[in-house]
Amino acid sequence: MGNEEDRDKEKRVVFVTVGTTCFDALVRAVDSNNVKQALFAKGYTDLLIQMGRGSYLPSKAEGVDTLAVDYFTFSSSIADHLRSASLVISHAGSGSIFETLRLGKPLIVVVNEDLMDNHQSELAEELADRKHLYCASPQTLHQTIADMDLSSLFPYSPGDATPVAKHINNFLGFPDDY
Amino acid sequence: MVLLGKRMFDTDFETSSEPKSSCDDVCLALTEILKLPLMDKCNGCSFSNVSSIAVFSSAVFVVSLILVRLLYVIYHSRSALRKRASKPVSTLIILGSGGHTAEMLNLLAVLQKDRFNPRFYIAAATDNMSLQKAQLLEDSLAAQNETRVTDTAQFMKIYRSREVGQSYITSIWTTLIAMVHALWLMIKIRPEVVLGIRWSSIFYVESIARVRRLSLSGLLLYKLRMADQLFVQWPQLQRQYPRATYVGRLIEASDLVIKKKNKRCEFPGIYAYMVLQEDPHRKYHSYTELN
Helix, strand or coil: CHHHHHCCCCCCEEEEECCCCCCHHHHHHHCCHHHHHHHHHCCCCEEEEECCCCCCCCCCECCCCCCEEEEECCCCCHHHHHHHCCEEEECCCHHHHHHHHHCCCCEEEECCCCCCCCCHHHHHHHHHHCCCCEEECCCCHHHHHHHCCHHHCCCCCCCCCHHHHHHHHHHHCCCCCC | CEEEECCCCCCCCCCCCCCCCCHHHHHHHHHHHCCCHHHHHCCCCCHHHHHHHHHHHHHHHHHHHHHHHHHHHHHHCCCCCHHHCCCCEEEEEEECCCHHHHHHHHHHHHCCCCCEEEEEEEEECCCHHHHHHHHHHHHHHHHHHCCCHHHHEEEEEECCCCCCCCCCCHHHHHHHHHHHHHHHHHHHHCHHHHHCCCCCEEEEECCCCCCCCCCHHHHHHHHCCCCCEEEECCHHHHHHCCCCEECCCCCCCECCECCCCCHHHCCCCCCCCCCCCCCHHHHHCCCCCCC
């Protein structure tokens, strides 16, 4: 995961995704100067924001000596954006999290603190404890970026559905042939 | 019949469109359930009267069914059903939305399709993605076995008990509608279940997103002992709910596609690309095979 740190003068895109939700606090946070500076200091060149149903519009920027900023609402090619990103900053939806982890991309999950009954933070915190990703809030994002050490992250090992299938088969009395 | 349930009744669905539930459809369903004698006998009485009687009687019906089911499961819980070993079981598969459908389809990919047959898929009426993904899976299976999808699978939509952001007070009413609709679908799919000729087994898989607490659906099924087997994907959750079974994580290396695990279940390249056009919000979902 860390080897992309070494490449110079290449485009190094930070892709921000809020999925199908509305998460203005995250868009506002990544558009803030301290987050942009933290990203630029880490060697990232581009900031691409998928802003979903939110209403806050980030300020576009060309980026010569700063971060280039661009945004869109929805796209049919989220997977392509994820694949070409050097760092992904995502909302805490399980779909976005696992899609990013599967691609082996460094990931910072930002938990939406405005949601009622916010069980989404459970997953993000558990995966952060297991060092598969970093977990932040909109307020602490710049600090997380400044402090992060991508080489300390462990790749996510895929799960396996066969134990469930086995249990169901056993329960129904089918012969066990896994 | 087997029910593979996943979170139809939760607080965080990601879809966004308007609920389509209309009272008319439900009333129609109810009068069909009651075989229309009520309508014929009282031509003069108002429709709302009929529907309130129907709602009441079906509520009583549902409650008594739940009670019988409860006693049955408490009595039989965790004991395997050795009698049914050889013939296929018709299977009702309940799809949540988004990531939850992916988990369920991962499970389906490793289940032996000849045993779990025919398969009935149910997803929320406002969730356009889930059934399309299930349809893709069934299409690929049918192509593989040179059969027709209609022989092995059916796809149905159900009213949602609560939308994301819907208030809890109005969700009481929508939950009732959803329950009646669910009952109607059960009658349509498999009369034996309701008539009590054969009982179903219920398997519930809690979402991977639930690490410390069960979801509302999971909690209800656990506390009321409604599920024959309740699977959780994190060990700390199992410690908190000892009657649950810990099975590890279901999320696969590549979305929807199971490789190597089971030779019967390979669908290479089928999910190459899928874009939905009708709703800009849903365009976000694209599923790309990660070979």
